[in-house]
Amino acid sequence: MFVVIIGLCLIAAGFYASKTSYQLARYANILKFAGAFVVVLGLAAASVRQIDAGTIGVQSLFGKVNPKILDNGLNFVNPLAEVAVFDTKVQNYTMSAVATEGEVKGDDAIRVLSADGLEVVIDLTVLYKILPEKAPSIYKGIGTDYKDKIVRPVTRTRIRDNAVYYDAVALYSKRREEFQNRIYQSIDKDFKSRGLVLEQLLIRNINLPESVKKTIESKINAEQEAQKMEFVLQKEKQEAERKRVEARGIADYQTIISLSLTDKQLQYENIKAQKELAASPNAKIVIIPAKGNMPLLLSDK
Structure with a gap:
């Protein structure tokens, strides 16, 4: 103009x-x-x-x-x-404790109270876009700064509303995915009513109080030590079983040998040994003993 x-x-x-x-x-x-x-x-x-x-x-x-x-x-x-x-492209809004990562400079992480009364710090990224057909109503009712008027406050409020159903340790470990799905559904519902679409919700990090972290680390170390001891005991049991099997085999072998070595068998083995000595090129003197005794070998070496 x-x-x-x-x-x-x-x-x-x-x-x-x-x-x-x-x-x-x-x-x-x-x-x-x-x-x-x-x-x-x-x-x-x-x-x-x-x-x-x-x-x-x-x-x-x-x-x-x-x-x-x-x-x-x-x-x-x-x-x-x-x-x-x-x-109309997919946009992202990050709220992080790291000053250089979020939309707002400085510590912009979401601080919530868990079911056990502990403060949990959550870093989060929201991926969203607007519905093109809803753009006129967004402009009329909200304006162009819908990011600050809708995305940020709705996300932070819904996370705080849902965090109270979980213990701090559960949020950090086994129920983290359940918590993420729960807040996704509640935020997506609010976004759609205002002309926005929630594409994805990414919980980037959950920080627990230092005392809780030490408790979790102690528990993990104890579990690892217990697993290690269980492994050692299992190994010792296997070694003891191996030795029992080996001893049983030796005993069975000795039993079989003792039953199979008769007087005639021993005499036959004696004759074979004497023949081998006689065929040897080394100088020797073989004295044939009386019946039932072993031969005496004399050598000039």
Whole structure:
């Protein structure tokens, strides 16, 4: 509209010049024509609005919101209308204890009280987007700062409302996924009623009080020691069983040998050994003993 104002100023200057001296009156028509051209050019430019990909436009004229949405590309609108642009892509809003991570600078984590009265600090990211057809009603009822008026307060309130049903240790460990699903459903319901869609809810971190952390660590260490001791005992039992099996095998072997070694068998083994000694190239003297005794071997070595 700035161009239109310049054109109107030129037209006014033309009318003023026509009423003054002859020297200025000669330029009056030129000023009027130039002013009219600038006004037409300004109105034409103001009538065309470009909407980029991933966004939509909502137009309002003198405070009245037009329900028709401006899609991507060039759109012809009333040159006096204002166009608010809404991002329809998936957006994220992070609330973190780390100063450089969240939307709000500084510690912006969500502090809640658990069922056992302990303070739990939660870092969280909300992924959401607006429903394009709801953009005019959002603009009319909330404005373009729906992130601060809807996303942030609704998320923080619903997390606090649902955290009171869980103990601090349960939130930190076994019931964390259940808690996340529960707050997802409650936040999604509130978002949809306001023209937003909750894409995903990410609990990035849950910090417990230092005393609770030490208790959990002690419990985990005790469980690990118990598991280690159980493993050692199991190993010792297996080793004892192995030794019993080995001893039983040796005993069975000795029993079998003692039953199979008769006098004739021993005599036969004696004769075989004497034959091997006789065939040996080493010098020796073999004395054959009486029946039932072992031979005596004499050597010159």
